[in-house]
Amino acid sequence: MSVAAARLRSGGWFSPGARQSNKWSRKQSSSSVPKRAAKPTVKAARNKAARKPLRIGALLAGLVLFILRFFGWTLGLVLVATLLGSVSLGLVYGYRALTTSAHFAVAHVEIVGNRQLSTPEVLNLSGVAVGINLLEVSLGEVSRKLQHNPWIESATVRRVLPDGVAIDIVEREPFFWIQQGGTLFYADRNGVPIAALELGRFVSLPVLILEDGVEPNWRLMEEWVRAVERLEFPFGFSEVAWLKVEDANILRIHLEDRGMVIHFDLSDWRGHREIMNQVWEDLRSRGELNNIERLTVMSGKAWVLLKQS
Numbered sequence: 238m239s240v241a242a243a244r245l246r247s248g249g250w251f252s253p254g255a256r257q258s259n260k261w262s263r264k265q266s267s268s269s270v271p272k273r274a275a276k277p278t279v280k281a282a283r284n285k286a287a288r289k290p291l292r293i294g295a296l297l298a299g300l301v302l303f304i305l306r307f308f309g310w311t312l313g314l315v316l317v318a319t320l321l322g323s324v325s326l327g328l329v330y331g332y333r334a335l336t337t338s339a340h341f342a343v344a345h346v347e348i349v350g351n352r353q354l355s356t357p358e359v360l361n362l363s364g365v366a367v368g369i370n371l372l373e374v375s376l377g378e379v380s381r382k383l384q385h386n387p388w389i390e391s392a393t394v395r396r397v398l399p400d401g402v403a404i405d406i407v408e409r410e411p412f413f414w415i416q417q418g419g420t421l422f423y424a425d426r427n428g429v430p431i432a433a434l435e436l437g438r439f440v441s442l443p444v445l446i447l448e449d450g451v452e453p454n455w456r457l458m459e460e461w462v463r464a465v466e467r468l469e470f471p472f473g474f475s476e477v478a479w480l481k482v483e484d485a486n487i488l489r490i491h492l493e494d495r496g497m498v499i500h501f502d503l504s505d506w507r508g509h510r511e512i513m514n515q516v517w518e519d520l521r522s523r524g525e526l527n528n529i530e531r532l533t534v535m536s537g538k539a540w541v542l543l544k545q546s
């Protein structure tokens with residue numbers, strides 16, 4: 238390309254028109270070059286963290302260092318040992334004063350939750366006596382002593398300042414008598430023995446008889462027991478002389494006063510309960526209830542065997 242052609246080019250460096258400048262000017266660049274955004278000013282945040290509370294250990298350490306620096310190591314160690322000995326001696330005498338003060342002598346013991354055990358029995362088992370210092374009573378030890386008794390399922394012990402102790406116990410509730418090794422025991426609703434029968438603590442309950450090798454369905458058994466307690470069946474446990482578990486879900490119930498034996502299937506005890514109540518009411522309305530020798534309710538049906546005259 239010739240120099241003349243280059244000079245004739247519009248807007249070129251050698252154009253005879255308005256001379257273009259390659260120098261940068263602030264006025265020219267103001268519209269084309271964006272301004273830098275101003276940096277936000279960030280003020281240094283003040284440290285508002287809460288001051289940590291002074292601890293006794295830190296104060297003692299500071300005091301010991303001050304004594305050692307001020308009096309020297311030899312005399313300082315003597316003073317520190319004297320100071321620590323005085324503090325320890327003061328704590329010992331303070332503890333002795335509290336544990337021998339008549340102000341904290343046990344004056345009353347409150348016992349709640351006991352039905353099978355009498356209040357004097359619970360008090361004797363606990364080892365808490367009127368007059369001993371309340372601060373010397375070990376709550377955990379008292380609770381362990383109480384729970385060693387087979388009738389007590391749990392025990393909660395607490396101090397009632399300045400001179401009282403509160404004992405709250407939960408007893409195991411007997412539902413049956415059960416025979417083991419020729420001895421009758423009280424047993425809970427799951428057939429677990431609680432304690433042997435005693436003349437001084439006699440409660441009449443139905444005898445639970447378990448066939449050898451038969452393990453009852455304890456979940457259904459407990460549901461049925463609670464339903465009988467709620468009077469959902471036409472008889473109560475006060476009428477039951479004995480209760481025999483013949484199979485995991487089969488019960489044989491002897492009502493002694495009526496001379497009646499009931500065979501009952503637990504597998505659907507709610508449905509069988511409705512059938513039994515209907516049959517029972519029908520027999521009662523016809524005056525035949527006392528003539529029944531056996532009532533069988535299982536597999537969704539009911540059978541009645543009359544007494545032989």
